[in-house]
Amino acid sequence: MSSPNAKFATQVIHAGDQKDPAYNAIMPPIVTASSFVRPNIGEPAGAFGYSRGENPTRHALETCLAELEGGAGAIACASGMAATASVMELLPKDAHVIVSDSVYGGTFRLLEECRTRSSGFTTSYVDLNDTAAIEDAIEDNTALIWIETPTNPLLKLVDLEAIVQVARKHQLLTCVDNTFNSPWNQQPIRYGVDLVMHSTSKYVGGHSDLIGGAVVAATEAQHKQLHYVAMAVGAIQGPFDSYQALRGLKTLDLRMQRQSENAHQIAEHLEQHPAIERVYYPGLPSHPQHDLCKRQMRSGGAVVTVQLNGGLEAAKHVVGRMQYFVLADSLGGVESMINHAFTMSHGSVPEADKLASGITEGLLRLSVGAEAVEDLIAELDYALDGLA
Secondary structure, three states: OOOOOOOHHHHHHHOOOOOOOOOOOOOOOOOOOOEOOOOOOOOOOOOOOEOOOOOHHHHHHHHHHHHHHOOOEEEEEOOHHHHHHHHHOOOOOOOEEEEEOOOOHHHHHHHHHHHHHHOOOEEEEEOOOOHHHHHHHOOOOEEEEEEEOOOOOOOOOOOHHHHHHHHHHOOOEEEEEOOOOHHHHOOHHHHOOOEEEEEOOOOOOOOOOOOOEEEEEOOHHHHHHHHHHHHHHOOOOOHHHHHHHHHHHOOHHHHHHHHHHHHHHHHHHHHOOOOEEEEEOOOOOOOOOHHHHHHHOOOOOOEEEEEEOOHHHHHHHHHHOOOOOEEOOOOOOOOOEEEOOOOOOOOOOOHHHHHHHOOOOOEEEEEOOOOOHHHHHHHHHHHHOOOO
């Protein structure tokens, strides 16, 4: 466990309960046991009894994430969507949920195709920077405000303090999908948010080699509820993936610093390129919420989204000429990735909704990696050649 006054670069290496009482190993071991030996009938089982409830490797990851986010506790789940579904399990049947109006396609699918049918959920998609619109959307059965900031893929930001004020006024739960930022770039609990969700497959793991998710709770009471849900429905992270996520966290500060610096330089470069209609990046002064970015985030992040001149054919032209930017469904790895949101991350969203929110066929999301930025810029210039 790190000191409360330690810098983030120190916390990512030492945070949480990572000790190995058996061998004093420098890294927590991968404990694959499903069950743990009890001393006798009627005697306490100790910290670990059955791995669906508690596992030493998962415990190390959960306590590390909780400390990094400034929360009371965390649950590590099998995927980001399992983490999202675990949050929804906290809500009563027939609950109403207010959601960011440019929400991730997987979250949209879960709410509209699964929870609507199985739990009777209703949803309202709202511009969360419009507090009057949020107030208008609140119903008697509203239970949760689900927040993405930045949004995927248009990188709109949400003022967390303003949202929390509305939520507390109406006694609503708040949850932030912090996947695009990681705790390195934004810590929503500091602004009063109740829950923070991550797809740990992205920046937390950082190496494109695991599927995982997590939810961090601001209070111990909320953590107990989440832990019960994860145990009851089995939405837990396995020990090997927990180990990989914890190992990835050790270099989070180094990776995010490099990748965010690369992204900022690329955004500045592309903003001047004639083949680019618009660049979306919160770290640029041209971003409409740049001041909020400076107040709420450490940097503009490592994702840059661009609107090309030329639509789908232009997007195919660019992707077809890439070598370092690989076409992939994910983000957050040390390697650079490119995503066509219209057909990939938001493929399950109705076309009219995509177009209404600004997700067009000429939109590309760049997850900027840790390569030499000069090589990435050179590749982008080559890929864009002939489109101006």
